[in-house]
Amino acid sequence: MSQLKIGLAGLGTVGAAVVGMLERRAGEIAARTGRTVKVVAVSARSKSKDRGVDLSAVRWYDDPVELARDPDIDVFVELMGGEGDPARAAVTAALQAGRAVVTANKALLARHGLELAKIAEASGGSLHFEAAVAGGIPIVKTLREALGGNRIGRVSGILNGTCNYILTRMADEKLAFDTCLSEAQRLGYAEADPTFDIDGHDTAHKLALLTSLAFGTQVDADSIYVEGIRSLTLADLEAADELGFNVKLLGVAVRTDEGIEQRVHPTMVPKGWPIAQVSGVTNAVAVDGDAVNLTLVGPGAGGAATASAVVGDLIDVAKGNRGFAFGLPVSALEPCERAPMQRHGGGYYIRLAAVNKPGTAATIAGRMAEEGISLASIVQRQPARAAGAKTVGPEDVAVILITYATTEDAVRKAIDAIEADGVIVGRPQVIRIEKD
Known part of the structure; x- marks a missing residue:
């Protein structure tokens, strides 16, 4: 049985979970793919840190770019984060070498996804990013493959667990925004600097990727209207409740006669809608097509959920499933014609x-x-x-x-x-x- 050899950069919560999942599920994965899938080389900031997994038999690289160039790996898994280097340089190097790349990096893809997809097409490599949007929810594959026969009219969702946790606590326990944010930070749901989450930028990056997949357009994060949740008060959520709504931070992309309307903002959603019932750190994505409407709900973050999506991509690579990153060749993706928010x-x-x-x-x-x-x-x-x-x-x-x-x-x-x-x-x- 042949082996798919993986080089993994980034051994935080997700990276360690990927290594552990591949070890625990080695037999099932081999049975599904006809190949063994094994991490053979890694890169991270600290070599001595105990991550709860055995790395004694793998090669260590201090430089993730050198790991990406290792001729003895088949797949490069990027879990470092950040839209710039070293993540960008490492992913570029792996793709230029004709390798498959699996990443959870939505910021990198929102800014440089088209450039990276072009490199993959030119070199014979491939770019996979199920883990970059909505954690363990398989929305990328759903849009790119399962709903390929639909004309999508709208895709929307709760794409940030931190914001959904804060809004849920405010509504359910009648707590102020600052109190709920502090609790989210204490529990590890929010960063010490929560700006990227609560001001809506994380959701916008994910929405940019969903828009491209749903509508066959070029990724354009700058076309998204963005508002966060920091101005919301308990009184606003109580008023929404009286009116029959729940308040959610939604990312919404809609096909209109004037172009694609892309927006991220707090939204009053009727309580009867499935997405209105999604609470805590859970994510949800609703897709409206001309043949099928569906809502997918699941964990939007965390080591196990994100690792599940990464391993799913690795199984695809092991099977030889190397399609176009955004469902179409980059040359076939249309410019994202922006519908004015004023309309x-x-x-x-x-x-x-x-x-x-x-x-x-x-x-x-x-x-x-x-x-x-x-x-x-x-x-x-x-x-x-x-x-x-x-x-x-x-x-x-x-x-x-x-x-x-x-x-x-x-x-x-x-x-x-x-x-x-x-x-x-x-x-x-x-x-x-x-x-x-």
């Missing part, structure tokens, strides 16, 4: 900290009417601070507006006019509402 249509939740003086409500309603915005409801709550406003006076009140379907442009123009009128303090909170 986005739907309902909106708007929370304002209004100055408590005569005529304020009429001014707010008038500015909305000027932009053709119809209000489904308008609720006044006092005091504003208790309703979530952060910079208010003791007499200010919270005004919550729910609109019927309108456009992003109309909402932004109305809010700008209301601010200019001087009848509100602080920046309004705006959350988009998703409905059938």
Whole structure:
């Protein structure tokens, strides 16, 4: 029986889990592929660190680029992370040598995926990245292969477990954002610097990859409208609950007549939707095709879940399944025609900290009417601070507006006019509402 020899760079939680999984499942993997799959060389920052796996029989490289060039490996597994070097240089070197590369690095792929896919096509190598999006959920293979007969109209999902954990704790236990973030950091769900997660950039990178796979477009992370969750308050989540919604940070890509609308932002989702029930660090991805609609739910991060996706790619390589990285040759991927966010249509939740003086409500309603915005409801709550406003006076009140379907442009123009009128303090909170 032949052997598939692996060089693995990055021995953190995921890397160690991959080594352990390949050892534990060696017999089953060999039976599935007709080959033994074995790690023969590794690279990491520290050689002496105890990782809970036996590495005594493997070659050690201090430089991951040199590991990628090792002529005695068949596959290079990159688990270091980061969009720049050494990850980029190592993956490039492996692909230029005609090898298969398996990576979990969404930042690298979001910025340099097309370039790397071109190198793979030119050299006879291959690029695999199931683990880069939604952890253990097999969404890459689903879009690239299983749904290949569908014309996809929309792909959306909860793609960041840190944000979903925070929003779940806020809603279920009535806790403030800062409290839930601190707990997420204590449990290891959030980094010491959580900016990349809570400001939506991690979700945007993953959405860029899903958009390419779903719509046959070039990866374009810069075309994505991005908002994070740090401005959300407990009052916003409580209002959503009263209205029949849960709040989720969603990544959404939709095919429109004007192009592909790509957006990441907090969203009020009807409680009856499957994705609204996804809690904690779990991820979910919903795909709407012309033949099939489906929602996949599963662990979005963690050593075991991510290792499962990496090993799945290694099994594909062992079987000789080396398709195009994004489902099509790079030359066949179309430029991602960007649909302007201003044209986005739907309902909106708007929370304002209004100055408590005569005529304020009429001014707010008038500015909305000027932009053709119809209000489904308008609720006044006092005091504003208790309703979530952060910079208010003791007499200010919270005004919550729910609109019927309108456009992003109309909402932004109305809010700008209301601010200019001087009848509100602080920046309004705006959350988009998703409905059938």
